[in-house]
Amino acid sequence: MPTIPRIDALHAEMTAWRRDLHAHPETAFEEARTSDFVAEKLSSFGVEVHRGLAKTGVVGTLRAGSGRRAIGLRADMDALHVHEANTFAHRSRNEGRMHACGHDGHTTMLLGAARHLAETRAFDGTVHFIFQPAEENEGGGRVMVEDGLFEKFPVEAVFGMHNWPGIPAGQLAVMPGIMMASFDIFEIKITGRGAHAGMPHHGVDAIVAGSALVQALQAIVSRGVSPVDAAVVSVTQFHAGDTWNVLPDEVTLRGSARALKPEVQALVEGAMRRVCDGVAAAHGCQVTMRYERRYPPIINTPKEVAMAIAAMTQVIGADKVLTDIQPTMGAEDFAFMLRERPGAYVWLGNGVAGESRMLHNPGYDFNDEILPIGASYWVTLVEQTLSKGALDSP
């Protein structure tokens, strides 16, 4: 069986929702229109609407039967600060903001599933539809958890889904254990002493020290982390100087560090502090680092992965379910929800190269052909997990 026929019938309407959301992208904690859109749709389906968690977050609650079990399904709603390069009719109307990560599609698929489940109620228990703001950089998932998401809406498990360019359209992928990396950011300030470019010996050259630091940071992963563990340290900004003939006082470096295991994350941070101190001593300058742990890794639990695979298999067939996949060094704030509850985060293929641009690319677009597949996965997961006749205790 491919998708659920009633959801196929919603395909045109879901496509219209998705393109409307795509045309009106909003970034972290400013998803006011998107939040209104979601709340209005949910209440028109007969789903109970709760607003205000993490500012623009929306939780829809749907009950059926008398079962006391509950699960959470989560979609993210935010866009990115990207100038859209696409020229199609549904391109961004908010210049400088773009749904370049497909969260417009995620929101739409969860709305489609909510509509179908509200109409059919072929399950026994409670589903909380979690529409989360600010996935990109700002950790809206963490804020929802801190605002009491799971105290207000208790669930035994929580599930997430992200579209994935590079996986054939409509295939689904999941695996137990670590699937995505931790995400940290750092800012390093190197303070030397400015000097005439022709007389550098009168100063302390912060640019030379900064260059040495960038090079030395590369040895942390290659020499300090076990070759069978994964980590990455990327310096993404190097700011210094204003003119041709002056050595500046100060250099600022910024970047991101990632790892698949918490112990490797800690090792990388410690090694970075040592390298900063060493470069400061070697060059006679001051080096200070601000290191901020942003997102923990995505860690799927085996039982919930098995539930996800069962639902995927029913929707697309076992031959299209991918379980032999590699983790990625990308990160996701759904990890904060997975730290609180067991669950599974899955990838839905958005198309291979030539069909889909990569995430965060200005030419990216969510593939509307996969909307019914994602929505059917959500519905099937609910109907199987909270099946009528299942025992009331998990």
Ligand SMILES: [Zn+2]
């Ligand atoms: Zn993204």
Ligand SMILES: [Zn+2]
């Ligand atoms: Zn994303």
